[in-house]
Amino acid sequence: MIDYDFTLKFDISALECEPDTFLDQLYEAGCDDAIIGIGRPGRMAMNFTREAKTASEAVLSALSDVQKVLPQAKLIEATPDFVGLTDIADILGCSRQNIRNLHIKYQASFPTPVHEGSTTLWHLAKVLPWFKGKGNYTVKDSLLEIASANMQINLDRQMGDVYTTQ
Template sequence: MTWEFILKFRLPPDGTAPAGWLDALYEAGCDDATVGVGKPGTIALDFSREADSAEAAVRSAIKDVERAIPGAVLAEVGPDLVNLADLGEITGCSRQNIRKYAAGEIKAAKAPFPEPVHTGNPSLWRLAEVLPWFHRNTDLRPDPALLELARVTSAMNLDIQRQRLNHLLAAE
């Protein structure tokens, strides 16, 4: 199966420009990724990786990047946090229709829409929470493989955040 996901890394502070890592990434097995180097000090890789499971795909990609860029620190894994437009694209519905689900305006939904993890402009939801809600409460049937991937990426991002928080608390 082919899994599509994004990995974002903070680069080591050795002064190497992000584009300087491209050959090393290719040689380490990241030839199945499109690399983005727009933000200084970071690198993002949009993978399309074959593996038996989402977790195997993501973990092997992380190892490949860490092998290519010693000292790189995983900052984020996606897909995870999504807005209403993202959910519309994933479900094949309009953003306005998804907004109606989120606002509780569609009475056919059997349960309240999940709470966002961030309220603002835009509000954000964890894909791993919203996809099962759609499956249980609507006629929409998002791809089960995407749910597997979302569960993996959400768990990894929560671990990253937990490690960052522990580091901050230990420094006090």
């Protein structure tokens, strides 16, 4: 069993109660391994450290536990997944400038971004193997596994709202 760290972000605007009313229920439903944040009205983020055999098992079990209590909650995003240059630098423990220079120098082999604009975004699961292959960067297998699981969950959600329960 491995501990996987990830965050699930939900739209809870369809709920007709105050968030404080379901916090104990989430705890009792199995979300006792999560820190719950409710900062913006209609949104909830749950930062999990969940023990499981696989990353997919960890994330799917957390989603199931949340949906037992809040079937109207809509998953917005599972993280870590989408990352910019600064995020990549933070994860790898180096400077943003270093990552930017590598992106420019190895543009032909660097993973293709999912969004380009004022901020360029990549799937972390696509970027980590590239850096691991360079040999100069330490990438935890558990991070690669959770990034891959979250990328798949986010892609599934985008393709058909698979993780919306009502």
